[in-house]
Amino acid sequence: MAHVAPEIFNGLILGAFYAVVAIGLSLIMNLTGTINMAHGSFMTLSGYLAFAMVSAGTNWWFALAAAPILTAIVGLAVERSLIRPLYKRDPVYSLLLTFGLSLIAEEAYRLIWGGNGVPFAPPGFLQGSVSLGFTDFPAFRLFIAVALLVIIVLLVLFLQRTRLGLRLRAAVQDNEMIAALGTNTQLLYTINFGLGILVAGVAGVLAAGMLGLNPQSYSNQLLMPAFVTVIVGGMGSLYGAVVGGLLIGVTVSIVTLYIPAASEISMYVLMAVVLLVRPRGLFGEEGIFG
């Protein structure tokens, strides 16, 4: 039982990762219908860009800020050239396209940075552990918890308190009406995609310091749990993504403690239970952020 408290704490941090990745996925999915199977690849790209910057001598904090922005620019280019033509088509087209992109990306990373993982460590003062009373806990994970919380709060404020956020939410509700009212919906879609990738990029740099960085880094480790989070939390719900992510993170951590072999399947069992009891997900409703 002495191990449970640290594991719940650790599960909340892992769950926050799932939530942030799920929010990025949801942002893109709910407005444009794009199932972005390359979301994990964008996270990996951001991690590698941060690694490249730090290896070239830049400050870690600068890399944390710059790498997601550069990744978002790449995301904007991908959206403009490859994904935009598929908006009016069945979502399976975008799924297949982004799945293909993820495979290309993995091989590209392997060619550029090698098949081995690369060492990417957080700044020196974040590398040790901190005593929390009930356990010693990595300082970097505490920093990640704070950073992810800040990201979620900033996203909520952006979406609910800014004009652009209002437009995004309105477009999800009825994008024909918002277009009729004069909003450039194509530009809106692009900004929305870039925002989702920006969020993924920040998560990617943080994950690189915690989980390691190699060409296939986050496609399975964080992307699949993020999809499960979207379903459990309810499609279209920001709060659902947060609650779903935290619930899945804690579940996986506790199951790992007692039945490691069942750790991966536990989130799918949770998903099945939620769908049986509440098919729309915990907070599922139409509209992007309710």
Add this chain to the structure above:
Amino acid sequence: MSNGKVDRKSFLTTAAITSAGLVTGFPAILPSRAFAADEIKIGLDYEYTGVYASYAQSETQGAEMAMDLWNARGGVMGGSKVSVVKEDNNNNPGNAVEKARKLILVDKCAVLMGSISSAVSLATSGAANALNTFYIDSGGHADSVTGDKCNYSTFRTCHSTWMETHATGYSLSKKGKRWYMIIPDYAFGHALQAGYHDVAKKMGITFVGEDLTPLGTTDFSPYLTKVLAAKPDLLIVLVQGDDFVNCLKQTSQFGIVGKIPIGGPQVELEAVWALPPEARVGFWGVEWYYKGASVIGSNNKLANDFIAAYRKKYGTPPTARSAFGYITMDRMLWTINEAKSTNAAKMAKTLAGAHFNSIWEGGGYYREVDHQLMWPMWLGSIRAKGTPSDQYDIFDIVDRQEAADIEQSVAEKQAVCHMNWPT
């Protein structure tokens, strides 16, 4: 779905399609090269994607260097050039069997080599044997390959898990008698666990914790919090590949490094290079290393030429995995050339028991009773940042153990390994 929005049903349907693609190992199903007629084709069935991808790449690079040397000398069997056909088994035994059958039946490969995962090696060994095809397991360590699952057409180059645990276990026991083990939950891990249990009986070791971790684990925090609470004398890390990188990184993050000594049966250079310097710690089994008189000798032309050529071609020194690939291909082609045949039984009879010199000091041979390559193992401690002249030189080799001292005896192997020679 026609309005472009995603509903739950369509999302789940398309997610299922994608999952099926991932499970079948796409893009592993894509073949890798064309070949010319009148060649001896060697099938390489490796994990080119997944957690062991970097090791598979290293072994393939070593193998191709050996192949190029033979081709430069005129090939085998009086002038036949050698080529490779590569298939990705995606670290999945089922895929490995399919790829093995494809390599043999469709690509007409005369012989096979591979892989990294012990589970994959076992599966490939069985598949090759069913088709009476010669196979050398270059990098799968589990004892079963040359133990109870041995067969006449399978040989193994890398050390067995028994050799690894016994080479390291006796030395590690001097650091303390209360051990905690983190074990990958598949054939390789189980075999290592059994080996260390045998060492424990002989050396009075007690296990204060043993955790089986799924392959591909990225977050080791549940296990590391238990390690901190158990306060062992030694933490034995048996996971490999990306799992090893994540585990060691997180032992550093959790403050275990410096508090609890860490060690294990083997460590791969590829994995250590991926660690930040503060996580490069521990005392490990080393299966081959590119420096050190006790490893490569002081005047070993084969070793020196291999190391220099590899470094020139690839920019990094060869690793133990590179050595496995090189030795395996070299012996494979020697055997074909010597036997003047690719018939599995003829090749097996030719290779078994034949002593040879190679890229380590002292030579070795594939033992007749089990087809295990009998060659030494070394012990090394990690030097975090290399040397001023070589950033990659991170091992201090501190000891060498001879094969006969660390592998099971002929009598012990005869009790479990029964070769199914064709009549």
